[in-house]
Every structure is written in structure tokens, then in C-alpha cells.
Amino acid sequence: MTTASDPHVLLTSPSVARNREPILEILHRVLPKSGVVLEIASGTGEHAVYFAAALPHLRWQPTDRDERALKSIAAHRAISGLPNLLAPLVLDAAEVEWPVRHADAIVAINMVHISPWRATQGLMAGAGRVLPPGGGLYLYGAYKENGAHTAPSNERFDQDLRRRDPEWGVRDLEEVTELADRHGLVLAERIAMPANNLSLVFRREQSF
Ligand SMILES: C[S@@+](CC[C@H](N)C(=O)[O-])C[C@H]1O[C@@H](n2cnc3c(N)ncnc32)[C@H](O)[C@@H]1O
Numbered sequence: 001m002t003t004a005s006d007p008h009v010l011l012t013s014p015s016v017a018r019n020r021e022p023i024l025e026i027l028h029r030v031l032p033k034s035g036v037v038l039e040i041a042s043g044t045g046e047h048a049v050y051f052a053a054a055l056p057h058l059r060w061q062p063t064d065r066d067e068r069a070l071k072s073i074a075a076h077r078a079i080s081g082l083p084n085l086l087a088p089l090v091l092d093a094a095e096v097e098w099p100v101r102h103a104d105a106i107v108a109i110n111m112v113h114i115s116p117w118r119a120t121q122g123l124m125a126g127a128g129r130v131l132p133p134g135g136g137l138y139l140y141g142a143y144k145e146n147g148a149h150t151a152p153s154n155e156r157f158d159q160d161l162r163r164r165d166p167e168w169g170v171r172d173l174e175e176v177t178e179l180a181d182r183h184g185l186v187l188a189e190r191i192a193m194p195a196n197n198l199s200l201v202f203r204r205e206q207s208f
Pocket of ligand 1: 013016040041042043044047064065066069091092093094108109110111114115116119
């Protein structure tokens with residue numbers, strides 16, 4: 001039997017402790033005043049706990065497609081006892097069918113470069129389906145701009161990702177923006193973040 005505090009269930013990621021505060025600063029500003037935030041690729045579940053605690057006026061819906069991640073999210077959630085943190089759902093961004101039909105905002109942190117391109121295609125299609133007009137899609141991660149890496153560390157990171165899986169890799173901001181556009185999502189904000197990462201805020205067009 002496993003329990004919520006089982007170290008094999010409860011995953012942790014060192015990057016979460018580094019990026020959660022700067023990300024929260026942006027989320028405070030760009031997320032709606034009420035409603036459900038759908039988090040895609042929640043990973044360990046640490047972001048979900050941190051953001052749900054800091055944003056008690058929102059309901060936070062964590063998801064992932066990976067079984068180990070889902071167990072970890074559930075364990076972190078159980079320990080937190082947060083009433084606005086919903087039970088995790090299985091969601092593969094690449095799938096056409098999502099278990100959620102409506103979300104007031106979507107957050108996806110460090111997924112676009114650590115998954116095949118079809119996951120980003122599915123993410124944009126899904127955001128186009130479930131967000132209301134004006135609803136925001138928040139992305140965080142490393143991106144190339146104008147076809148080039150923005151820092152040597154991002155280039156090394158890209159090479160490392162592609163070695164681990166040839167379908168992964170740091171994406172071109174322009175390609176992501178064009179893809180978003182095809183699903184009625186317009187890039188509203190590009191915010192430089194620590195360690196050569198970007199925050200991107202897309203907004204669903206009013207009429208699409
Ligand atoms: C690097 S981790 C990031 C996790 C977390 N967002 C964070 O920043 O710590 C990438 C996550 O993407 C998830 N993922 C990969 N492909 C996915 C897909 N097609 N749909 C949903 N999640 C996916 C993985 O299971 C993993 O949890």
C-alpha cells in the first residue's frame with residue numbers, strides 16, 4: 001500500500017522552487033478573478049499546490065498524462081488539504097478529446113519543449129476549444145526567437161533535450177505563435193523571465 005507521504009509517490013522538482021515565485025507574480029496579474037484554471041502537464045504537482053494556495057479565489061485543476069505524475073499530484077494535494085485544488089485528471093494534450101470542456105484559463109509550464117510537437121498542436125487546439133473569448137493561455141519555458149537561441153545555455157539545453165528524445169526540443173516562438181493563431185489565440189504578452197525563460201500569454205479572440 002502507498003500513502004500520500006510515500007517518497008516513491010511524492011515527486012519533487014528542483015526547478016519548481018526556482019521558478020514558482022516569478023511565475024506567480026505574472027499569474028496574479030493575468031489570471032481571471034474567479035473560475036477554473038486548467039493546468040496541463042502538472043508534473044510533480046508542486047506548482048499546483050503553490051498556486052492554488054496563493055490564489056484561493058480560483059479553482060485549480062491539475063492534469064498530466066503520466067501515471068507517476070498523477071499519483072504525485074494526488075499525494076501533494078492530499079497533504080496540502082487545499083479546498084480549491086481539484087483532484088488530478090488524466091489529460092494528454094495531444095488527444096482530441098479532453099476530460100475538461102470549459103476552463104477560464106489554461107497554464108502549461110515547461111511542457112512545450114519537453115514533449116513532441118503534436119502535444120503543442122493538441123494544446124493549442126484544446127485551448128481554442130475550452131477557453132471563453134478573452135480567456136488566457138499561459139506558457140512558461142525556453143524558446144528560440146527569430147530562428148536563434150537566446151542564450152548559449154538554452155542551446156545546450158536544446159541539444160540535451162534532443163539527445164534524450166529526438167521529438168523534444170526548444171521551439172521557435174514564431175512557430176508557436178503561428179500555430180496558436182490558427183486556433184484563434186493571439187499572443188498578448190511576452191515577458192522575459194529569469195534563466196533565459198519566457199512567459200507567454202495568449203488570449204482567445206473574441207470571435208473565432
Ligand atoms: C518537464 S515536466 C514539467 C512539469 C511541471 N509543469 C513543472 O514545470 O515542473 C513535463 C511534463 O509534461 C508532461 N507531458 C508530456 N507530454 C504530455 C502530453 N502530451 N500531455 C500532457 N502532459 C504531457 C509530462 O508527463 C511531464 O509531467
